[in-house]
Amino acid sequence: AQKVTQAQTEISVVEKEDVTLDCVYETRDTTYYLFWYKQPPSGELVFLIRRNSFDEQNEISGRYSWNFQKSTSSFNFTITASQVVDSAVYFCALSEAGGANNLFFGTGTRLTVIP
Amino acid sequence: DTGVSQDPRHKITKRGQNVTFRCDPISEHNRLYWYRQTLGQGPEFLTYFQNEAQLEKSRLLSDRFSAERPKGSFSTLEIQRTEQGDSAMYLCASSLAGTAYTGNTIYFGEGSWLTVV
Numbered sequence: 001a002q003k004v005t006q007a008q009t010e011i012s013v014v015e016k017e018d019v020t021l022d023c024v025y026e027t028r029d030t031t032y033y034l035f036w037y038k039q040p041p042s043g044e045l046v047f048l049i050r051r052n053s054f055d056e057q058n059e060i061s062g063r064y065s066w067n068f069q070k071s072t073s074s075f076n077f078t079i080t081a082s083q084v085v086d087s088a089v090y091f092c093a094l095s096e097a098g099g100a101n102n103l104f105f106g107t108g109t110r111l112t113v114i115p
Numbered sequence: 116d117t118g119v120s121q122d123p124r125h126k127i128t129k130r131g132q133n134v135t136f137r138c139d140p141i142s143e144h145n146r147l148y149w150y151r152q153t154l155g156q157g158p159e160f161l162t163y164f165q166n167e168a169q170l171e172k173s174r175l176l177s178d179r180f181s182a183e184r185p186k187g188s189f190s191t192l193e194i195q196r197t198e199q200g201d202s203a204m205y206l207c208a209s210s211l212a213g214t215a216y217t218g219n220t221i222y223f224g225e226g227s228w229l230t231v232v
Contacts, residue, residue, distance in 0.1 A: 045223035105157025
């Protein structure tokens with residue numbers, strides 16, 4: 001069975017602070033994919049990153065970075081120097097190889113960046 | 116490259132009425148998904164198509180729900196005899212079928228909000 005846990009329901013930070021969003025996953029598959037999506041108030045889910053289970057390299061994209069650790073089944077997301085435009089709900093998701101490759105989502109973390 | 120588009124964006128309907136949502140995927144994508152999202156929750160998978168074939172349905176998709184993708188392009192999701200519990204956002208998404216190595220990235224539309232009163 002697949003499960004994604006985002007224990008942080010809501011986080012508030014002051015602009016320019018760094019913030020880390022936690023994601024812990026469970027799967028029995030050896031090949032799987034992890035994702036982060038951003039959902040602003042408009043409702044659209046915006047794709048941020050995909051990571052394959054066999055690639056544990058961390059990734060940095062501008063102010064965003066992701067830390068993937070198979071040993072702890074975690075895929076955490078850090079925003080450095082947060083901005084008001086980062087305010088949104090962030091979802092971590094898991095898909096398994098084969099079949100529909102459909103996504104199993106966590107319950108999301110609402111990030112509010114205070115100016 | 117246009118994204119996934121959905122119509123209507125908002126729908127208010129009376130309990131017992133039928134509603135239909137339309138989704139136009141990214142043009143070269145052969146996979147199309149429907150998800151449902153309620154307040155405070157992550158999206159939940161409903162069903163998916165590869166080209167025109169509906170290959171998987173979630174147990175969430177009751178008999179009152181039907182989805183079609185007649186020519187492997189746009190899709191419709193119909194809910195018959197709506198109930199208040201159907202109130203949610205219905206998200207459409209599309210992707211290219213990937214390999215076991217690459218997986219596939221699913222791109223979402225802006226969603227169709229349904230309110231059943």
